[in-house]
Amino acid sequence: MVNFVGAGPGAEDLITVRGQELLRAADIIIYAGSLVNPKLLEEANADCRIYNSAYMTLDEVMKVMIDADRLGRRVVRLHTGDPSLYGAIREQMDRLKEAGIPYQICPGVSSFCAAAAALQAEYTLPAVSQSVIITRMEGRTPVPELEQLHLLAGHGCTMVIFLSVGMAKKVQQELLRGAYSGDTPCAIVYKASWKEEQIVRGMLKDLPQMAFTHGIRKTALIVVGECLGEDYELSKLYDASFTTEFRKGTKV
Template sequence: MPQVYFIGAGPGDPDLITVKGMKVLGQAQVVIYADSLVNPEVLKFARPDAEIHKSAAMNLEETTAVIEKAVAEGKLVARLQTGEPSLYGAIGEQMAELDKRGIEYAVIPGVSSLFASAAALKTELTIPEVSQTVVITRLAGRTPVPENEALHRLAANGGTLAVFLSSGMVSAVVAELLKGGRTAETPVAVVYRASWPEEKVIRTTIANLASDVSKAGISRQALIIVGDVLAAKDKGLVSKLYDKGFSHGYR
């Protein structure tokens, strides 16, 4: 059994941690959690005597040292990451450090803010004849984006776009979407702090996106979803799966 677990803590609501993640967290003697993003209420599942480390002010060297020391002492470590660790979670570099030290670890997936946002919007992200593709991306900021993954290039495919880490650059998002061929009337939703008590949902269009986000005072911790799926329910567009005339092996 590994001594280190990277756990997706979910998007905000502490009850959205997985059962497996909750069980491991309840056994860990050492917990490192991203206190700038992970809801501290998740720590209610930790054991009362757990050694808690807030990682917002820690660098990679410091978090690795905490893990290495705990493992040497035979302790179980829970590394709590926001949302789903494989999406913008920076776990690759953390795992690489553990690989160098021969420390065994495992990853427990979590609920992404993308899916918490879809739940808040009561929206299906993939609807036949509307979109069967979801592209997860971000704008370039302090972290660069490869040129062939520029938002305007991805927007050109016509699928559903989930734009992370870009609500503070919303005017640039608008410019990229229009450059990629999306129309000003294309539906857009912005979900701020999905599943948190202070969650905000904005439904708008590309044309009004920048002004609506500005009016709401949102500049971070929000996901932008773009695509016609956001209006499909209003237009009565449905899948064939539950159509009485559609034969299918699984329903």
């Protein structure tokens, strides 16, 4: 069995209980060394063999997994955040399926959740934004034509942009082609939940300067949208006049 485990956004105590138990039981751990907090590896048992996938190709990763499984070893593939977001797990799962090796996924806390916590923000505010777009800027890796950033920006909802802070000027230009203005609130969250966490708040018109001034070139999220502003409506769910399955609303 191969277990894909979400390591969480960075802080070692934000891995799930299940993920921690799988780490402790593993005979082999292959971890994303450029992003996963190395303190998590302290959970491994003394006999566990640990591989850093930052120095490995897909073929090399798969050989370790397949060889280990054939020897009856328990394998953990430790990915940053939640494996379903930019985790490149589909190609690994397809190879395992071809080899007849069972696998399962243990979800993790994504950095976009940790960023909201750091910002003390609610992405989905009544009358402001009821949708969150998680995406990235096109760089060396292309994005589908219909997912160009300026097209997604046309919705004007909350956006959390991964893997793009090093292209902050291009991100700004694309967002301004959409529904956002230069005065739209935005933030850069560097290494959300890590000890080195840094938050930079401002307006979209200042985004490139925000990144430059603070020397942030990678390992950060860009959050943009009016959810970071001051105006919103109260939730209907807790409105005294709102009837739900559990209580009857009162007339005002």
